Amino acid sequence: MTDEIETFRAFISKKGLRNTPEREEIIREIFSIQKHFDVDELYLRLRNKGSKVSKASIYRNIPLILECGLIREVWHEDGHMHYEQIYGARHHCHLRCVECGKVIEFVDDEIKYIEKRLEKKYDFKIIDHRLDVKGYCSKCRKALKMDGK
Amino acid sequence: MTDEIETFRAFISKKGLRNTPEREEIIREIFSIQKHFDVDELYLRLRNKGSKVSKASIYRNIPLILECGLIREVWHEDGHMHYEQIYGARHHCHLRCVECGKVIEFVDDEIKYIEKRLEKKYDFKIIDHRLDVKGYCSKCRKALKMDGK
DNA sequence: TTTACTGCAAAAGGTTTGCATGGGT
DNA sequence: ACCCATGCAAACCTTTTGCAGTAAA
Numbered sequence: 349m350t351d352e353i354e355t356f357r358a359f360i361s362k363k364g365l366r367n368t369p370e371r372e373e374i375i376r377e378i379f380s381i382q383k384h385f386d387v388d389e390l391y392l393r394l395r396n397k398g399s400k401v402s403k404a405s406i407y408r409n410i411p412l413i414l415e416c417g418l419i420r421e422v423w424h425e426d427g428h429m430h431y432e433q434i435y436g437a438r439h440h441c442h443l444r445c446v447e448c449g450k451v452i453e454f455v456d457d458e459i460k461y462i463e464k465r466l467e468k469k470y471d472f473k474i475i476d477h478r479l480d481v482k483g484y485c486s487k488c489r490k491a492l493k494m495d496g497k
Numbered sequence: 498m499t500d501e502i503e504t505f506r507a508f509i510s511k512k513g514l515r516n517t518p519e520r521e522e523i524i525r526e527i528f529s530i531q532k533h534f535d536v537d538e539l540y541l542r543l544r545n546k547g548s549k550v551s552k553a554s555i556y557r558n559i560p561l562i563l564e565c566g567l568i569r570e571v572w573h574e575d576g577h578m579h580y581e582q583i584y585g586a587r588h589h590c591h592l593r594c595v596e597c598g599k600v601i602e603f604v605d606d607e608i609k610y611i612e613k614r615l616e617k618k619y620d621f622k623i624i625d626h627r628l629d630v631k632g633y634c635s636k637c638r639k640a641l642k643m644d645g646k
Numbered sequence: 647t648t649t650a651c652t653g654c655a656a657a658a659g660g661t662t663t664g665c666a667t668g669g670g671t
Numbered sequence: 672a673c674c675c676a677t678g679c680a681a682a683c684c685t686t687t688t689g690c691a692g693t694a695a696a
Contacts, residue, residue: 366670402678424573456611474632483623515695551653
C-alpha cells in the first residue's frame with residue numbers, strides 16, 4: 349500500500365471515521381495525477397476507469413484530505429478551486445503565464461526568512477503560505493511582440 | 498473629483514465605453530470602504546444609502562475595475578471572491594490568522610528579489626504576485642493554549 | 647442616432663445537503 | 672447493532688446572461 353493511502357487511513361481512523369473503498373479510490377487517483385487538478389477532472393478520471401465514486405463523495409472528502417495535509421488548494425480559477433497533492437513534496441510556489449496558462453513550480457528559500465520576520469514582527473505562529481506569481485513567459489511575449497525587455 | 502474616479506473615467510473613455518452614474522457610484526463606494534470587500538457587501542452598502550445599482554452591474558464592472566488596476570482579488574473564501582482597492586497603495590501582502598480571521602497587511606521588499614530571480618531563471622516578465630500567509634495570532638495561541646513557542 | 651449600459655429575472659455552474667440505502671467497526 | 676459514508680437528486684449560492692428599456696456620445 350502506498351504511503352499516501354496509509355497516511356490517510358491512519359488519519360481517518362484516528363478521527364473515529366471509516367475507511368472505505370471510495371476514499372481509497374479518491375486518494376489513489378489524486379496521487380496518480382501528479383499535477384494540479386480540480387474536482388471535475390478527478391471525477392471524470394475516476395469515471396473513465398469504471399469507478400462509481402460520486403462527485404458528492406469527492407466534495408465531502410476533500411476537506412478531510414486537506415486537513416490530513418495530502419493536498420492543498422492552489423488557486424481559484426474559472427469558477428472553481430484547483431488543488432495539488434503535496435505529500436512528500438518540497439513546499440513550492442507557482443509562477444504562471446497569464447497568456448498560455450503554463451505553470452512553473454519553484455522553490456525559493458527566501459520565503460522562509462520572510463516568514464521568520466513576520467513571526468517576530470507580528471507575533472504569529474505561521475503554518476502555511478501561498479505565493480502565486482503571474483507574468484508572461486518568453487514564448488507568449490514573442491507572440492505578442494512584447495519584447496522591449 | 499477624486500483621483501480614482503478620474504482614473505476610471507479615463508480608462509473607460511479610452512476603451513470607447515461609456516461613463517455612467519452607476520460606474521461612478523461603484524467606484525466611489527469601493528474607495529469609501531478602505532479595506533477588503535466582497536460583492537455582496539458592496540451591494541448592500543450601496544443599497545443602504547439609497548443607490549439603485551444592481552448586483553449585475555457590479556459583476557459586470559468588476560472585470561473592468563480590475564483591468565484598470567484600481568482593485569485586485571485578494572482571496573476566495575466562503576464561496577466567493579474578496580477584493581481590495583489598491584489605487585495609490587504600496588503593494589502589500591496579507592498575513593491572516595486562521596482562527597479569528599484577523600488580517601495584517603505587510604510589505605516585504607525581499608519579494609522583489611524573488612521576482613527578479615524568477616524572471617531571470619525562467620525568462621518571464623512578471624506582472625504581479627500574491628503572497629498569502631496563514632498562521633495563528635498571539636491572542637488565539639493563548640486562547641488555544643498553543644504556546645510551547 | 648447609434649449602441650453600450652442598466653435592472654430584472656432566469657440560467658448557469660460549482661458546491662452542499664436531505665434522504666434512503668449500504669457497509670465499516 | 673450502531674451510525675458513518677455513499678449515490679442520487681434537489682437545493683443553494685455566486686456569478687453570468689438574455690432581454691427590453693434607457694441613456695451616453
